[in-house]
Amino acid sequence: MTEIDFSTLGTYQRYKLMASLIVPRPIALITTLGADGTINAAPFSMFNMVGEDPPIVMVSINRLHDGGLKDTAANILRSGEFVVHLTDEAMCAQMHACGDALPSNVSELAHAGLHAVPSQSVAPPRIAEAPVAFECVLHEQLETASRYVFIGRVKWLAVRDGLVDTELWRVRLQDYHPVGRFGASFYVKTGERFSLEKNSSDNHSSSTAIDEL
Numbered sequence: 001m002t003e004i005d006f007s008t009l010g011t012y013q014r015y016k017l018m019a020s021l022i023v024p025r026p027i028a029l030i031t032t033l034g035a036d037g038t039i040n041a042a043p044f045s046m047f048n049m050v051g052e053d054p055p056i057v058m059v060s061i062n063r064l065h066d067g068g069l070k071d072t073a074a075n076i077l078r079s080g081e082f083v084v085h086l087t088d089e090a091m092c093a094q095m096h097a098c099g100d101a102l103p104s105n106v107s108e109l110a111h112a113g114l115h116a117v118p119s120q121s122v123a124p125p126r127i128a129e130a131p132v133a134f135e136c137v138l139h140e141q142l143e144t145a146s147r148y149v150f151i152g153r154v155k156w157l158a159v160r161d162g163l164v165d166t167e168l169w170r171v172r173l174q175d176y177h178p179v180g181r182f183g184a185s186f187y188v189k190t191g192e193r194f195s196l197e198k199n200s201s202d203n204h205s206s207s208t209a210i211d212e213l
Contacts, residue, residue, distance in 0.1 A: 011146065019045075024180030024188045028059050029085040029095050031116075031124045032075035034104055039116055039125060040071045041098045041108040043087070045181035055154040056139055057084055062147050071104050073148045080138040081122040082152060085130035089177045089189060094129065096185075121156040131160040131176065 006014060028047035032040045046060035061073040069077070076082050087095040097112035109116055109127065116125035119135050126133040136152030143149075164171055173193075182188045 020183035023182045024190075027087050027095065027179065027181055027187075028057075029087050029098060029127065029130065030059065030072050031083045031085070031109075031127060032072050032081070033079060033124045034071065034075055035078065036105060038105050039107045039109055040075055040104075041112070041114065041127065042070065042072045043095050043099050044072070047084070050151065054139070057134060057136065057152050057154065058149060059084070059152070060147050060149045069148070073150075075124075076138055076150055077141075077148070079123065081124055082136050082138075082150075083119055083122065083124050083126050084134040084136060084152065085127050086132040086178050088131045089179055091129045092179050092187060095179075096187075119156070120158070126158060131163060131178075133158045 025045040027045050029043045050056045050058045094112040098108040115128040117128045119126050122135045134154045135156035139153035140151040180188045
């Protein structure tokens with residue numbers, strides 16, 4: 001094994017190692033509202049589910065090189081509301097375009113060719129093209145020298161029609177094709193799925209087997 005003492009590394013080296021090894025990571029495409037009403041949308045891959053009682057998610061947003069805040073962080077701190085969208089293959093390029101540097105008064109949605117629809121429980125809108133949207137309010141925040149870590153409490157969930165069986169509360173995974181972050185500007189698809197269950201007749205799960213999970 002190659003042994004690495006993190007205390008001897010600089011910030012950039014630590015980031016590169018962690019971000020390239022802890023993969024794939026789900027991507028949160030987050031919408032917030034600026035003080036002037038501009039709809040901001042930005043992707044973040046330091047994101048995940050934290051718990052279900054209460055239902056909370058986590059997103060970590062780095063500071064700018066000058067120490068200032070990214071629009072998403074500034075908007076969450078001011079309003080306490082945001083919407084987390086999951087990205088699938090169909091909108092992957094548009095998600096990536098939302099990461100382009102734009103003035104604060106220019107919406108990334110128009111830039112990327114995405115469309116806003118009203119949310120049910122928060123002011124920031126949802127993205128119509130996204131298969132999943134979690135409407136969140138700020139539950140807790142942590143601050144480090146380089147980042148804000150926001151814990152969002154989910155108030156409302158919107159999913160693409162047909163994706164969730166609301167009688168059995170199962171997600172039809174065979175119809176769900178999210179993408180993940182795989183270091184640098186690389187992404188991965190999630191279509192290559194398999195089961196390790198001993199009673200599985202086919203280790204490469206069929207759509208029916210996936211749907212039964």
